[in-house]
Amino acid sequence: MTYVIERLGHLGDGIADGPVYAPRTLPGEVVTGTLDGDTLRDIRIETPSANRVRPPCRHFGACGACQLQHAADDFVENWKRKVVETALEAQGLSADVGPVVTSPPGSRRRATLAARRTKRGALVGFHGRSSDTITEIPDCQLLHPRLMAAVPAARDLAVTGGSRKGNLAVAVTETLNGPDILVRGGKPLNGPLRAALGDLARRHDLARLSWEDEVIALRLPPEQQFGPARVVPPPGAFLQATAEGEAALRSEVLRITHGAGRIVDLFAGCGTFSLPLAQYAPVHAVEADAAMVAALDAGWRHAQGLKPVTHAARDLFRDPLEPAELAGFEAAVIDPPRAGAHAQIGRLADSGIQRIAHVSCNPVTFARDARTLVRAGYVMGPVRVIDQFRWSAHVELVAEFRREPV
Template sequence: MTETVTIDQLAHRGDGVALIHDKTVFVPFTLPGEEVEIERKGERARLVSIKTPSPSRVEPVCRHFGTCGGCALQHMDAAAYRAWKEAQVAAALASRGLEAEISPIVPASRGSRRRAVLTAVRAGGRVLVGYHERMANRLVAISECAVVTPRILASLPDLTRLADKLAPRKGELRLTVLDTVSGLDVAAEGASGKAARDFPGLGRLAAEADFARLSVDGEVVIEIRPPALDFAGAAMVPPPGGFVQASAEAEAAMAQAVMEAVGKAKRVADLFAGSGTFALRLARAAVVHAVESDKAAMAALDRAWRQTPGLKTVTQEVRDLFRSPLRVDELESFDAVVFDPPRAGAKEQASELAASKVADIVAVSCNPATLARDLRTLVDGGYRLRTVQPVDQFLFSPHIEVVAHLNRA
């Protein structure tokens, strides 16, 4: 049975929200103020038709939008989309009683995402490569994508050939594709055992596709060229499938905000440092101590530092900052601290920082909710929130990166 409702607002994941008999119902692909026809199933609903469209509604730019789960907000015009993302940051801060002037969001460009995580499955005698449907296990085989770089998009036929060789009979193959300075770095996980051991065949396929590097389940099959990323003049080769910022332009915007906040600090701690996104840039002017739990990421940072002339000392420490945050006495020697944790935030580390005398702290986060929690801890410890810079790294998604600068009040 269908019913007609009015969308009141967008929830934090980008779904429209309607109130029906005092119950909240989430309707994807709708906008505030729209009158829509829906088919309800519990607290979620399927959009049947749009009776009164919002002035902010636009035509999606990708044919897969609405089935592919990769994007949630292609139907929203750029101005409304950016305003909504900025409002999410403001709401997260307000929920913790924090006030700060929020800078305009740094926008994302179409075709700028250099890192894509694709899934491949066997179905009906063929291999499908793409993304899962939203909130479903079904796979959408993509033929276009509005967010990834042109080189990743052009590689889909080669990736499909690779998946045809590696995908198990049952289950999924995961393909992490990184567009680097020297070509595509492809990391496959979940490969069928026999195919994964065919290094000569896989090497030929990678060479024909002109991949810079191919690895299977963490083991490098072939490296034709080191797949390097340019961190402001430092060439960093990440471990296979390792985490890096998804967009080079977003990374540059975040790094600029970090550098401006750190200022003339001479000794900086970079916590949750990854492979050196910020540490290698900071080392142009400061001595840096980088801390990260991933040994392979730390090794990649170390190699890049040693091979880049003109950098100041970058020391590395492999350490789980969730279980063992830097303590107050360990923080005493630093003029500034940068921390960029996973979505869970840095609750324990923020508590130690709040009790420290570090002059400047820069918090980087992909989760405004946990960021606001950690900022509240720091403000309660005597820090003043100076700047808040949102960055749109994941175009057409509800995700937001934020760089916040605090100093001692």
């Protein structure tokens, strides 16, 4: 039986009438395959789309890290813009969605690798699509070369502290002073394992090595640069996926808040936006994770020439800042996780803040929260799509909301 692919779903799969889901297909393509429930397997492209291209990575067929390498770049950019527009339309909204800023190949600076000890050594790579099988990625086109250079360390970690019964999750982050690695799923720590891991960190020039919740080796501070400040995030802390993506988000946030006298940064993390903003205005940073707040504060204290940065460790889902607490701020930055920030957005809508820079990694929850702000009198300005997760279905954006003072 043949199927005509009508559109892409939110995970990047082609969808035919039914619905029937066909991974790695494109709208307009005629395909055949074996139907397994509602998913097509063993797909054969009978009539390819003009937007189909040769995947740049030889691992694409087996690796599950990328979903859209078979699609032309301009098609992916237009599709991601449409994802945002459709989410807004579902809430009765429209906006000027500008050109997409896409991170280049080989720019991902953080990733979680799967590693498994074997009889002859170890396997390191990414899981296959919907599979526990590890695909090795020696020619990965996604990861930064300095991240790829940490693969031998991940292999040695699996040999040293892994089990053949399960995989290690090896989270690797590029820092100014070398790889920062956090390992989960390994053997319980004991004296000999600690000693072996410490030696491994030295041999592979790791800045920091953490095993579950314990720092095993700290050779050099695993610093990140946020504006003029250098910050040492706690192990596993959130970091924007690419330097290029972070720069694009930061540029928009600085543009939207330009000229504000006082700024509140909500879901501030380790200071991605707070510290660059403090070059121009006092900032109050709010983040639930106390260790991330401490890292932000230390970065500010050691930097030169910044305005005051105050902070609070606070769960903004359960305990959002109230309108009275937001009084006196002229601008807000909010960068919530995928669930959005329904409670905090409601308080912002009731506040007197004139400008909001809303960063989001989920167009659906962004559109829901945008409707709340628009109903409260804010005008939504340009929406900029930032594609840090190249060749994936992931969509990030930053948008301006503005209203004149009453």
